[in-house]
Amino acid sequence: MNRRTLLAAALLASLTALNAHAADPLKVAFVYVGPVGDAGWTYAHEQGRLAMEKALGGKVATTYVENVPEGADAERVIRKLAADGNKLVFTTSFGFMNPTEKVAKAFPNVVFEHATGFKVAKNLGVYETRQYEGTYLQGVIAAKMSKSGTIGFVGSFPVPEVIRNINAYTLGAQSVNPAIKTKVVWINSWYDPAKERQAAETLIAQGADVLTQNTDSPATLQVAQEKGKYAFGWDSDMARFAPKAHLTATTNSWGDFYTRTAQSVIAGTWKSAEVHGGLMEGMVKMSPLNAVIPADTAKLFETKKAAIIGGKLKPFQGPLKDQSGAVKVAAGSEMSLADLKGMNWYVQGVEGTIPK
Known part of the structure; x- marks a missing residue:
């Protein structure tokens, strides 16, 4: 084999290794x-x-x-x-x-x-x-579907991400019924079907007739269906687990x-x-609405969803007050990203206190 052939073979081997x-x-x-x-x-x-x-x-x-x-x-x-x-x-x-x-x-x-x-x-x-955008929309439906004026939330851990969702759920509901109340039961777990079930039963016993959650299993929905109440799926469409109770779900894509x-x-x-x-970017999506939802409620839901996608509706736009009545976001203002990421307070209408 001559020198030229050896060089060509070496080059071919080198290119083959490089491509591999x-x-x-x-x-x-x-x-x-x-x-x-x-x-x-x-x-x-x-x-x-x-x-x-x-x-x-x-x-x-x-x-x-x-x-x-x-x-x-x-x-x-x-x-x-x-x-x-x-x-x-x-x-x-x-x-x-x-x-x-x-x-x-x-x-x-x-x-x-x-x-x-x-x-x-x-x-x-x-x-x-921005999952709270979907949770706000859940609140809109919850207020329309609630007969008791009390809605419930199964909370995982008291971190800003979850507190944002509790507040957004309440604010969405208050946009329909300003007098509505939200009760919260914390389970200190992201996924514990037994605790989720117990929390849902507690909320219903306290008068809440539409529930949502920041936990991973469909247990809350299943309890709602067993009790003849309504609830929402979380993170993914959970309709197959409780088709009568499941109103829609806020899903992450x-x-x-x-x-x-x-x-x-x-x-x-x-x-x-x-x-x-969020909804605008397609990273948050709402699953299909349950046919039990009245046409006017479905229309309101779609109108508000379009407003969020179009940037005309911000769930945490002022005026916003905390439980004590102190103004946290002034009228005409929107909560900053830093304040959203550090949220550690309930809006008016949420009952109870945030665990330490």
């Missing part, structure tokens, strides 16, 4: 706080992962770990995923924020995205939906965001950012 390397898929990992299941928060994220896989095909190789407790165990899981060669890691619960930040510092060449948090770094971004993020990492264009998507 270029074709390696981006390894992407997801950390889930609950079970993938068939409804709720983690289920919605899993649907987003699957949508990303479908859109990008062989460009990505994904994995996930479910049922990861928030805290020290989360750090162990996140660290292992980064050490295993994943170059993009999505951590999908508020309580994963500090562990994600810590691991991101140790793996500067890995991109981390954290859902619902507020800490960012050069290789750490955050993302969430993560697929496009996950796809765009992976594409930007592959292209080398990813930059840390805070992403907030």
